[in-house]
Amino acid sequence: MSSVTNNAAVEQPVRERMPAAERRELILGHASEVFGRRGYAGTTTEQIAQAAGISQPYVVRMFGTKEKLFVEVIERALGKLTVAFREVLRQHSTGEIPSDELGARLGQAYVDLIEDRGILMSLMQGFIQGHDPVIGERARAGFLEIYRLLRDEAHFPADEVRSFLADGMLINTLLAIGLPDNFEGDEAATELMTLSFGAKLDTVLCAATDRPPGDRG
């Protein structure tokens, strides 16, 4: 054995074997992030592979095609979103949350999702891809699914649902243009973000720069 081989053995195998299901979820997580940042067409399977620390062909083979991977990504994001909402609804149904707080709590649940930016951004990238026959179909269905959930399960008046969704789309857009990462103290940007992100502002700004919460530099 050469010393090189010895070294390789000593330096901890960064890539270890992993059960397929676990690897799959790991890829989906990284794909969410990359797709969310660069969009469907703007992302290469190679970029996702690098983010996940594996080879490009493995990404493709595990999901069949890039398109199928993307659909799974937005399906997963949609799932996480509805789970978060339904959890709030469950707490409401058990009396843990009074009716006059339900709206605020659902809003809070949405804003909390900002922390995993991949979820909201990849969803938004799915929405913007509405012209695509496959992706668009899922995007529309997903959007309406959320609409119905808020109207029929949370029993919000239709226009309140509309307003709720509008606020969500503004949040998505502000994240998409990268305002928290590039506002550089701009007064208008700060004001708009304060109004839009509310109590979560700190978290949003820290996620951008990797500073601990509370540190305004």
Added chain:
Amino acid sequence: MSSVTNNAAVEQPVRERMPAAERRELILGHASEVFGRRGYAGTTTEQIAQAAGISQPYVVRMFGTKEKLFVEVIERALGKLTVAFREVLRQHSTGEIPSDELGARLGQAYVDLIEDRGILMSLMQGFIQGHDPVIGERARAGFLEIYRLLRDEAHFPADEVRSFLADGMLINTLLAIGLPDNFEGDEAATELMTLSFGAKLDTVLCAATDRPPGDRG
């Protein structure tokens, strides 16, 4: 003169020479539409060329690079948006529009822009491209420009501006997922679109299917 030549003269030359400035604007218009539908990375210069009825290299040579073309497209969209808003503000300053109607009129001006879908959609595609160093920079600056216009020139309270922008982003998202073209009578979709597009609903649905306004098929 041969009869062929005569024919050609009669059948209007589909491609005639055109002053550069005019050709430029024509390309920008078609590029808005295609970029707006398929996104920056998802659009090829060839698709834009075909839409504009010219060759692909001509598109590239006229704008230098695909990226520069895209930046010009969102710059143009931003321009049309601010012109529309400032026209309302001008009418307000001359007393043609009372103060208590200003918000509704600005909203109307935005919704009116739906008719040229390329404008709103290409802008949105610019927003979603926020990670790009060149495009993102322009997208952020443009968004904040609109924010300041509404706050400092229309004198809206900050939270009303936020709410106004949120409504706009919802409209953009509904158009992006292609809901007006693919709702197929879905009750929830109809309700949401009615609330979001208001009086412009007819126009939106007709632009989708090329039916004259009023015809609900």
Added chain:
DNA sequence: GCCTCTGGTTATTGATTGATTACTACCGAG
């Protein structure tokens, strides 16, 4: 009638990129 500027075109190329193929390594069961 020639010349040149403007408004185009065709042909081509070098890089990317999603996908396929064929191979290797590890691990647990019998």
Added chain:
DNA sequence: CTCGGTAGTAATCAATCAATAACCAGAGGC
């Protein structure tokens, strides 16, 4: 121990695409 299934990789390919180069045509001044 070996055999098969699972978890991967390296090598390669066929398309696609933005960009460049080289060329062509009409119109108008001189």
